[in-house]
Amino acid sequence: MDLSPYKSLLDKLVPLSYHQDLDVLVDHLLPEADQATRFHLQAEVRRLTSPCLRVLDLRSLFPDQCRLVRHHGLDHMLPASLEARFSSLLDDYHGDYTRGLYETLIAELAALRKQPSRLNTLPWYLPTMGTRRKENRLRFVTPVLLHLGEERLRANSLDISAGGLLVHLAEPRPLPEQLPVSFPELAHQPGLGCLATPKRYRLTPQPEDPRRLKMQRIEDDAGWQQALQQFVDQSRPRYGLDAEDLYTTALAQCWGQALLETSLSLSLFFDEAGELQEVMANRHGHKTLAQWQQASPGDLLGTLLPPERILKMGGQPRQPLLLYSFRHQGKSQPYYFVADQHELEQQQAYSAFVNEGLRAGTLHSYYLSIRPLTFADQAFDTLDQQGLARLQRLKWHLWLTPMPALPSPVSGEVQLQQLAPFIRNARPRPVTLTPLGLQASKRQEARFKYQSEVELNLGGRTIRGQTEDLSNSGLKITLTQPERLDLPCLVGVSLTELGKRSRQWKLKELPYRVVNQSGDGKVLHLHIEGASEAHPGYQFFSALLEQNQDKLRARPDTHHKPAWLTWLNRQALQQPPSPTFMLGRNDGGFYVQGAIACLAQEALMSFLSNEYRQAHFSRLVSRQLLQSMITSLLRPDGRSHLTMEIWTASAAEDPDQHWLLVDPDAERRALLLEPRYAGELRVSLLILNRLQLRQVDYAVPERDSLTQAALHKTQQLEQQLAELAALCQVFDITGLVRRRQCLNGPAAAPAPLPGSAG
Numbered sequence: 001m002d003l004s005p006y007k008s009l010l011d012k013l014v015p016l017s018y019h020q021d022l023d024v025l026v027d028h029l030l031p032e033a034d035q036a037t038r039f040h041l042q043a044e045v046r047r048l049t050s051p052c053l054r055v056l057d058l059r060s061l062f063p064d065q066c067r068l069v070r071h072h073g074l075d076h077m078l079p080a081s082l083e084a085r086f087s088s089l090l091d092d093y094h095g096d097y098t099r100g101l102y103e104t105l106i107a108e109l110a111a112l113r114k115q116p117s118r119l120n121t122l123p124w125y126l127p128t129m130g131t132r133r134k135e136n137r138l139r140f141v142t143p144v145l146l147h148l149g150e151e152r153l154r155a156n157s158l159d160i161s162a163g164g165l166l167v168h169l170a171e172p173r174p175l176p177e178q179l180p181v182s183f184p185e186l187a188h189q190p191g192l193g194c195l196a197t198p199k200r201y202r203l204t205p206q207p208e209d210p211r212r213l214k215m216q217r218i219e220d221d222a223g224w225q226q227a228l229q230q231f232v233d234q235s236r237p238r239y240g241l242d243a244e245d246l247y248t249t250a251l252a253q254c255w256g257q258a259l260l261e262t263s264l265s266l267s268l269f270f271d272e273a274g275e276l277q278e279v280m281a282n283r284h285g286h287k288t289l290a291q292w293q294q295a296s297p298g299d300l301l302g303t304l305l306p307p308e309r310i311l312k313m314g315g316q317p318r319q320p321l322l323l324y325s326f327r328h329q330g331k332s333q334p335y336y337f338v339a340d341q342h343e344l345e346q347q348q349a350y351s352a353f354v355n356e357g358l359r360a361g362t363l364h365s366y367y368l369s370i371r372p373l374t375f376a377d378q379a380f381d382t383l384d385q386q387g388l389a390r391l392q393r394l395k396w397h398l399w400l401t402p403m404p405a406l407p408s409p410v411s412g413e414v415q416l417q418q419l420a421p422f423i424r425n426a427r428p429r430p431v432t433l434t435p436l437g438l439q440a441s442k443r444q445e446a447r448f449k450y451q452s453e454v455e456l457n458l459g460g461r462t463i464r465g466q467t468e469d470l471s472n473s474g475l476k477i478t479l480t481q482p483e484r485l486d487l488p489c490l491v492g493v494s495l496t497e498l499g500k501r502s503r504q505w506k507l508k509e510l511p512y513r514v515v516n517q518s519g520d521g522k523v524l525h526l527h528i529e530g531a532s533e534a535h536p537g538y539q540f541f542s543a544l545l546e547q548n549q550d551k552l553r554a555r556p557d558t559h560h561k562p563a564w565l566t567w568l569n570r571q572a573l574q575q576p577p578s579p580t581f582m583l584g585r586n587d588g589g590f591y592v593q594g595a596i597a598c599l600a601q602e603a604l605m606s607f608l609s610n611e612y613r614q615a616h617f618s619r620l621v622s623r624q625l626l627q628s629m630i631t632s633l634l635r636p637d638g639r640s641h642l643t644m645e646i647w648t649a650s651a652a653e654d655p656d657q658h659w660l661l662v663d664p665d666a667e668r669r670a671l672l673l674e675p676r677y678a679g680e681l682r683v684s685l686l687i688l689n690r691l692q693l694r695q696v697d698y699a700v701p702e703r704d705s706l707t708q709a710a711l712h713k714t715q716q717l718e719q720q721l722a723e724l725a726a727l728c729q730v731f732d733i734t735g736l737v738r739r740r741q742c743l744n745g746p747a748a749a750p751a752p753l754p755g756s757a758g
Contacts, residue, residue, distance in 0.1 A: 006030075006041060013045050018094040022046075048100030049093065056105060058082065059716075065120060071097055082109065119590065119618040119626070121610055124597035127256030127573050137161035137245070138232055147180040147198045158212070162228040165201065165215040172210035178202050181215065192231060194223040243710030246702055251717055253700045255582045255594045256573040258727055261436050261696050263580070264288070264641055264687055265401040265729070267572040269373075272395040274307025274314075280568060281433040283695075284640065288402050291327070291364065294428065302427035303336050304366075305398070313370045314396055318600055320369040322403070322736050326357030328416065339422040345739055352418050367401040367731060369600060371575045384518035384525075385487055387564035399577035401731070403685075404643045434565070447471040448545060448552040456524075457492035457509060458483075468523070472541050475512065475526040482521030489514050490529060493537070498544075510537040561699045575600055578729045579608055581617050583626070585725035590626055592617050593720060604732040607682060620646055620684060620730070625662065630726060633690045641689045645733075649678040673738065685731040691724050 009029060016025055022045060026038050033041070056076040059066045066077040069086060074097065078086060082105060089101045137159045144167055146153040153173075158166040165181070180198030187196035199221055204214040217224070260267070261282045266289070269278035279301070281289065292300040304325055313321060325338040337353065344350040357363030373394055383391065447469045454477060456463040465479040475493065492509035499507040516525040532538045545552065576598045584593035595615030597605060610616040621629075633642050644663050649672050651657040659678070661668060672678045698721070707714045 010041070010044060010048070013041070014048055014100055015092045015094075017045050017049060048103075049096070049098050052097055052099045052102045054102055056082075056086075056102070058109070062120075065122060119592050119621065119623055121612075121614040121616050121618075122592060122595060124595050124605075124609075124613075124615050125252045125255065126597055126599075127252035127259075137164065138235055140235065142183060143185050145182045145184055145198070146175070147182065148175070155213075160228070161232060162225055163217050165213075165217075167213045167215055169211045169213065175203055175205075175213070178218065181217075186231065189231070192227045194221075194227055199224055243706065243713045246706040247710070247713040247717060250700050250702045250706050251720065252594070253702065254696075254698050254717070254721055255596060256569070257436075257698055257700065258582065258691060258696050258724065259576060259580055259596060260569060260572060262689055262691060262727055263401075263577075263729055264689075265399050265577040267568070268301070268305070268398045268400055269394045269568065269571075270305075270307075270310050270396040270398065271393045274310035274396070276301055276305060276429070276431055277394060278568065279431055279433050280436055280572065282436055285433065288400075289433070291362065299428045299430050300336075300426060301431055302429045303424055304338055305400075306424065306427060309340075310370070310396055310398070313368065313398075314372065317371045320367060320600070322733075323366045323368055324353060324357065325364050325366075326353075326360050327362040328356070328360050334426075336424045336426060337419055337422045338424045341736060341739060343422070347421065349419065349422075350739070353422065356416060356419060365403040367403055367577070368398060369575070369577055370396055370398045371600070373397055373571055374574070382518075382563045383567065384516050384523075384563070386516050387562065387567075391564055391567060397571055397575075399572075399575075401577050401687075401729075434568075436565075436569070445471050445473060446554050447474070447476070448554050450552060452495065453497040455494040455496055457494070458485075458489070465524070470541060472538055472545065473528050473532060477524045477526060478519070479522050479524065482519075483517075483524075484521060485514055485517060485524075487514055487517060491526070493526065495540075498540075505540045506536055507540060511535070512537070566701065578731045579605055579615075580730070581615065581728045582724060583726040583728060584720065584723040586723050590623060590630075590725065593724060601732060604684070604730065607684075607732075608730065617728075620648075620660075621686070621728070626726075629686075629688050630690060633688070641687055643685060643687050645737075646684045646686060647672055647681070648684070649681045652677055652679045655679070669737075681734060682732065683734045683737045685733045687729045687731070688726055690726050693722055693724060696724075 012029065013022070013025055022042055026033065026041055030037075030041070053074070055074055056069075056078060057066075058079065059077050062079040065079045067080065067083060069076040069078050069083055071090075076086070085108065086101075086105065089104060090097070093101050138161070140157060140160050142157050142160070144155045144157050144165070146155060146167075153169075155167045155169050158168050160166075178200055181201045182198040183192075183195040186192050187194070199217060200219040201215040202218050204216070206212045206214065259265075260280070262284075263282070264284060266282065266285050267280040268276060269280075271277050279285075279289070289301065292304060294300060304323070322341045323338065324340070324344065325336065328335045328337065337357070339347075339349075339353060341350075344353055354363065373396065448471065449469050450467055452467045454465055454467055454475075456465065456477070463479060463483065465477045468476040468478050470476070477493075491512055491514055493512045494509060495507040499505070511529040512526040513529045514524050515527050517523065518525070528535045528538050573596075576596050579598045579601065580596040581592055582594040582596070584591050592615065595617070599605070608616055608619060610619075629642055629644070633639065647659070647661045647664055647669070649659050651659075652675065659672070661672070664672070672681055703714075703717075706717065
């Protein structure tokens with residue numbers, strides 16, 4: 001029976017049914033109903049008031065907006081608006097979570113999704129160091145004893161790792177910052193007896209739930225570390241990892257990958273002397289660096305960024321810099337002019353420099369930010385010796401972002417001799433551009449998985465190990481204990497197990513060279529020493545592989561992402577060049593999917609945040625303006641990025657009146673720069689580029705772990721990445737605009753400003 005005509009009646013019957021007899025209510029409210037209608041209405045009321053066990057988890061629809069709502073043993077994740085509605089509906093349903101309450105919320109959610117999405121607020125992210133917790137943890141409940149002097153406080157763990165705990169107390173109570181902890185039940189398991197001896201932990205209370213405590217072990221103990229790690233590893237297949245932690249980590253790393261691969265900003269790495277060593281170029285990098293390329297890529301970047309400039313910038317790493325350059329073709333050779341904003345201001349040569357650069361047609365400007373590298377990184381421990389040697393010489397990381405074309409300054413005659421202090425000698429130096437993403441494998445031949453016992457003779461010492469894979473020309477060997485070697489070095493390899501199977505081959509003391517070492521010194525990478533035709537190992541393995549092709553499994557010779565490149569990526573993302581917003585788009589319109597923080601620009605971060613320190617994109621860009629920007633990018637003019645200036649200010653006479661102007665004309669700019677008329681001026685440069693999922697190759701180390709931990713979280717991640725639509729970088733260029741205006745000449749006549757925009 002269709003009960004839709006009785007919707008309003010059912011809405012009245014449900015709350016009243018908790019206090020009055022249902023038969024009497026139907027007789028009173030619908031006296032003319034027949035017996036069948038009365039039966040269906042009563043059955044529907046009983047269905048709507050029956051308990052519901054379905055959990056409302058809306059994090060996939062409202063990313064980073066949901067809060068935990070606990071009710072009668074069920075943990076719901078709801079945004080603030082639906083949380084308030086959930087509370088009000090509980091009053092109608094006598095405080096019970098019922099099918100009627102669930103269906104009402106689902107219906108209101110469907111209506112909400114049809115409305116245009118606002119540019120929502122959400123927390124800032126720093127997609128830098130990988131997993132939030134540096135070790136695997138299990139969702140595992142076991143008794144925990146908190147030792148408070150003579151008192152033993154009993155609690156339960158909610159998740160457990162080798163170095164940390166999440167503990168639930170029966171009743172909230174004040175606790176010291178540090179206290180000993182033991183595991184009485186786990187200590188009964190084989191090999192875990194040491195867990196009965198208390199070790200000291202540091203507590204971090206959770207203000208939103210005082211009964212939950214985050215705890216970190218601060219007392220080092222090798223036995224505890226080994227026992228807990230062993231328990232976590234053995235129990236992982238049964239209890240699983242924390243999928244939510246892996247999900248947020250993988251999502252933030254995907255945003256960081258999008259920033260690296262598709263933004264205009266490029267990462268450059270310099271050594272301690274200021275010499276350029278590594279250039280990580282994305283799909284737009286070759287176009288950005290084209291003017292500095294000659295016979296080899298990037299060989300004139302040292303002219304733009306000589307060591308003395310890098311070391312000078314390193315003295316003030318928190319202050320971004322705007323750098324200008326142009327090339328003047330002389331009669332016999334080209335001349336390179338390079339100067340930063342402060343140098344031009346001190347010499348009063350801004351107009352002359354820019355005017356001459358425009359006349360030469362080679363004027364470019366770059367936004368630079370630099371920071372020293374830090375080596376306290378999880379990925380640094382996974383490097384092999386070649387990667388370690390490649391990265392240890394690096395000292396400085398610099399973000400280079402090309403700025404849009406400058407407006408023409410005040411016209412006038414310029415003598416090129418006035419710019420002589422800014423001439424820089426050409427410094428050709430070969431620099432290899434490293435493409436982001438996956439790299440081609442260094443292996444020149446197929447390798448096959450095969451484990452076999454071997455012995456290595458190294459300086460008179462015999463070292464035991466076993467092969468992991470093998471090929472005609474090389475071996476990968478795992479040792480029982482780590483070794484410190486000076487690479488490359490020669491070793492004698494004896495194939496002890498394979499030598500027993502065939503006496504016609506002499507498989508002792510085969511000469512090999514150790515070319516690389518990884519796995520904290522436990523893994524050796526070997527290559528034959530000498531000519532391959534005369535090498536016994538080459539001849540033996542050629543025959544072995546040829547005769548056993550159907551029995552050996554080949555390792556796939558595919559593209560991979562080496563550990564040194566993962567380390568460079570994470571170093572680049574420890575201080576992004578600017579606050580960056582990741583914008584998604586679904587049927588409801590645009591929404592802010594994520595926001596990447598830039599801690600070096602505190603003033604701009606404060607401006608782009610609300611009172612709760614959340615990312616607040618709509619303070620600068622409305623949904624209509626964003627739609628207009630995206631529409632401009634869709635036009636078939638070949639542009640991959642869109643830039644615009646947004647000027648915000650308040651009236652000097654009325655601080656409550658605010659202006660927000662997009663690319664204002666010269667007269668309005670002059671008025672906003674005049675302190676008598678406007679105050680709190682901020683000029684933000686927006687660089688927007690449209691993203692498509694196929695434009696970004698996500699190589700995220702934690703993604704495989706997420707797939708193993710929770711398939712539905714992986715599907716949720718893929719859905720959000722499919723909705724990824726645009727990337728918007730924001731730069732604060734207020735100081736640069738003020739200097740540029742002062743150097744350009746007298747201000748224009750005041751012009752009326754439009755009405756208030758905020």
